[in-house]
Amino acid sequence: MTDFKSLGLSEALLAAVAENGYSAPTPIQEKAIPHVLARRDIMGLAQTGTGKTAAFGLPLVERLLEENDRVQPCGARALILAPTRELVNQIAKTLISFVRKTPLRVTSVVGGVSINAQIKRMSRGTDILVATPGRLLDLVDRQAVRLDTATFLVLDEADQMLDLGFIHSLRRISGLVARKCQTLLFSATMPKQISELAGTYLTDPIRVEVAPAGKTADKVSQVVHFMDQAEKTDMVISMLSENPDDLSLVFCRTKHGAERLMRKMVQAGLKAASIHGNKSQNQRDRAIQALRDGEMRILVATDVAARGIDIPGVSHVYNFELPEVPEAYVHRIGRTARAGADGDAIAFCAPEEIGYLRQIEKLTGNDIPVASGEIPPMSAAAKPSRGGRKSGGGGRGQNQGQSRGQGRGQGSGQGQKRQENAAGAQGKGPRKGSGQGGQGRGEGGRMGEARGAQADGGAGRPGGRRPRRRNDRAAA
Numbered sequence: 440m441t442d443f444k445s446l447g448l449s450e451a452l453l454a455a456v457a458e459n460g461y462s463a464p465t466p467i468q469e470k471a472i473p474h475v476l477a478r479r480d481i482m483g484l485a486q487t488g489t490g491k492t493a494a495f496g497l498p499l500v501e502r503l504l505e506e507n508d509r510v511q512p513c514g515a516r517a518l519i520l521a522p523t524r525e526l527v528n529q530i531a532k533t534l535i536s537f538v539r540k541t542p543l544r545v546t547s548v549v550g551g552v553s554i555n556a557q558i559k560r561m562s563r564g565t566d567i568l569v570a571t572p573g574r575l576l577d578l579v580d581r582q583a584v585r586l587d588t589a590t591f592l593v594l595d596e597a598d599q600m601l602d603l604g605f606i607h608s609l610r611r612i613s614g615l616v617a618r619k620c621q622t623l624l625f626s627a628t629m630p631k632q633i634s635e636l637a638g639t640y641l642t643d644p645i646r647v648e649v650a651p652a653g654k655t656a657d658k659v660s661q662v663v664h665f666m667d668q669a670e671k672t673d674m675v676i677s678m679l680s681e682n683p684d685d686l687s688l689v690f691c692r693t694k695h696g697a698e699r700l701m702r703k704m705v706q707a708g709l710k711a712a713s714i715h716g717n718k719s720q721n722q723r724d725r726a727i728q729a730l731r732d733g734e735m736r737i738l739v740a741t742d743v744a745a746r747g748i749d750i751p752g753v754s755h756v757y758n759f760e761l762p763e764v765p766e767a768y769v770h771r772i773g774r775t776a777r778a779g780a781d782g783d784a785i786a787f788c789a790p791e792e793i794g795y796l797r798q799i800e801k802l803t804g805n806d807i808p809v810a811s812g813e814i815p816p817m818s819a820a821a822k823p824s825r826g827g828r829k830s831g832g833g834g835r836g837q838n839q840g841q842s843r844g845q846g847r848g849q850g851s852g853q854g855q856k857r858q859e860n861a862a863g864a865q866g867k868g869p870r871k872g873s874g875q876g877g878q879g880r881g882e883g884g885r886m887g888e889a890r891g892a893q894a895d896g897g898a899g900r901p902g903g904r905r906p907r908r909r910n911d912r913a914a915a
Contacts (some may be wrong), residue, residue, distance in 0.1 A: 443497075446472045452501055456493075456535045465490035466649040469538060472498045475623065480644040482637045483625040486773060494535045495593050495623050497517075500537050502591070503566055510544070513561055514588035515568035518616060520609070522600040524549040524571060524720055524725070529749055531569045543567065551720035558583040572600065572608035580614065586615040591641075596625040597633050602764070606632060613640045628683065628766055659756075659772050661784045661805070663796065665812025668789040672700065675757055675787065676707045679737060683709070686730065687755040689739045690771050692762065699801045699912040700759060711737035742767050750774070758786040761795040763855075765802040785810075794820030 443456050443464055464472070467485045474481055475498035485491055485711050499517055508516060519534075521527045531547035538545060546565035548557045550573055555573070561584050568575075570583070578584040592613065594600070600609060613622075613636075622641050626633050637644060666674060679687060691697040695717035701713035712726035712735045729735040730750055738750075742762060753775045762768050768786075775782025786807065793815045800806055 441469050443468075448472070448474050448497060448501055449504070451504070451541065452497055452537065455539065457499070459533075461493065465494070467647065468497070469493055470496040470647045470649065471495065471623075474645045474647070475499065475621075476554040477589070478502075478621055480621060480641040481623045481625075482641060482646050483623070484629055484646070484648040485625060485768065486627050489594065492530050495595075495625070496534050496537055499541060499567070499591055499593070500534070500541070501666070502545055504541060510564035510566055511585070511588045512564050513583060513585045513604075514564045514697070515546075515566070515584070515586070516588060516611075517567045517591035517593070518575075518586060518589040519567065519569045519574055519593040520575070520600070520612065520613055521569065521750060522571065522603050522605065523743055524551060524723065525714075525743070526596060527569050527571055528724070534567055534569070538567075547567065548574050548578060549720060550577075551723075554581075555580070560786070564588075572605045572612060576608055577613065589616040590620050591615050592620050592622045594624045594626075596620070597624050597636070598628045598630060598766075601630065601632055609636060610639075623886055627770070636672065653880060658781045659775060659784050660782070661772065661786070661807045662810035663786040663788050663807045664810050665788050665790075665814055667745045668791075671759055671787045671789070672703055675700075675759055676704060676709065678757070678785065679704065679709055680707065682755070683736065684751045685754045686750070687737045687757060688750075688753055688756040688771075688774050689737060689759050690762070691739060691741055692760045694741055697739045697741050697758070704737060710735045711739060713739040714740040715743060728895055742771070754782055756782065756784045758784070761786060761788060761792045761799065763795055765798040768799045769803065786813075788812075790815035790819035791821040793817060794878050885905065889911070 441464055443453055443461065446464060446469065448456070467483065467489045470770055471483060471494040475495060481495075482495070483491065485494075503516055506516075510516060511888070523529055527547050527549050531545055534545045544564040545567045546560055547569045549571050554574070554577060557578060558581065561568075561578065568589075577585065579586065585898050597609075600606075622644075624633070624641060625645075664674065675689060679685075679689075689700065691700060694717050697713050697715045698717070701711050705710040712729055714723045714726050718726070726735070726738060727750065730738050737891060739759075756772045756775045758768065758771060762771065772782075772784035775784065786796070794817065796807070796821075797817070797892065
């Protein structure tokens with residue numbers, strides 16, 4: 440059986456591995472770590488919860504310790520990009536545990552918190568910088584961060600960054616790092632634009648694949664209840680009340696829907712909190728910590744939380760509303776049955792959501808067992824947008840017109856409900872651009888950067904101007 444020592448890690452890192460409670464490497468760690476140590480670019484296909492952070496984090500720390508280069512002011516020796524604040528914070532926390540007994544520094548920058556404090560922290564430079572693309576480019580534009588010192592670039596959850604409109608930001612950032620830069624790209628799915636990005640910025644990459652796209656965890660028990668939308672609130676409150684000691688996540692599509700549901704749960708006497716795009720970073724951090732500490736037992740969230748939150752002991756995931764993007768379902772229910780535990784995933788399906796359910800079943804290759812209710816006909820399904828959902832494309836002109844900014848061009852998708860994990864498009868889209876085929880105005884003018892900054896709670900546009908918030912299309 441493979442162990443971490445046989446993968447080529449030093450004694451110092453083996454001690455950190457032991458302190459973190461890792462007994463044996465996961466498949467992605469076993470396959471990726473030797474290639475990272477051998478200085479190879481990697482294109483990894485792995486689901487969330489498979490141990491990707493250690494797969495790139497451990498060998499990255501090993502390499503930085505070996506090279507022992509000096510940190511430059513405002514510079515970073517390694518750059519790790521992730522789509523959401525929560526995932527950035529989780530990655531940084533894990534890396535800090537790896538470098539605790541070394542001279543290496545780990546710094547994180549995300550939107551939703553003071554940019555001035557981040558500018559001050561980055562003035563002396565750092566060994567490892569973990570960031571969301573929007574806030575990172577805000578700092579670059581203010582000349583508070585330089586990326587030409589980064590000889591390692593990690594793109595984590597690359598497909599979600601694409602869905603959130605970060606494609607232009609990723610291209611720009613990739614062009615700012617050092618010319619000789621080892622690049623590691625990890626993604627749960629591999630749409631066309633991610634493959635193109637990898638082909639452009641990775642050099643002779645090794646492909647590492649450990650879990651097929653759409654595969655759900657084996658130990659998650661899944662069921663679906665069919666009911667009208669108006670009946671869902673009473674049903675979920677009843678289920679949660681029957682098991683008050685369970686640790687549960689409840690997913691909604693919109694920020695306002697999540698907040699309303701949380702308030703109704705609290706009125707019913709349940710200990711619940713919420714996280715979504717209208718919450719500040721401090722509020723989100725406090726809610727997650729309250730769940731970890733046991734002060735709260737229920738977290739109501741939008742898809743901002745589907746990737747990047749690792750809360751031990753989550754026993755139940757409730758899909759109060761089914762996601763419009765089927766891959767989001769896999770990431771939602773992946774919050775339970777972690778570290779070998781069992782878990783339950785309960786979905787509530789209104790008649791108009793039957794199309795979303797069938798897309799989920801097609802992706803996962805499984806028919807979800809029916810727990811109650813009558814299966815509605817497909818004729819009741821919500822009608823898709825005229826543009827439909829395209830693979831990749833940063834969420835522009837796809838899937839029920841998910842983004843506010845994307846409807847500015849010709850042929851924009853106009854759908855019924857905007858899913859929050861299409862995030863970031865509260866504003867009109869920055870600057871001038873052609874806007875064709877359902878893409879938002881300004882594709883040629885850094886659309887992804889400004890939309891991306893909104894998605895992670897950054898300033899939105901260089902210089903700190905923030906577009907007006909509109910309705911229910913929440914940023915991550």
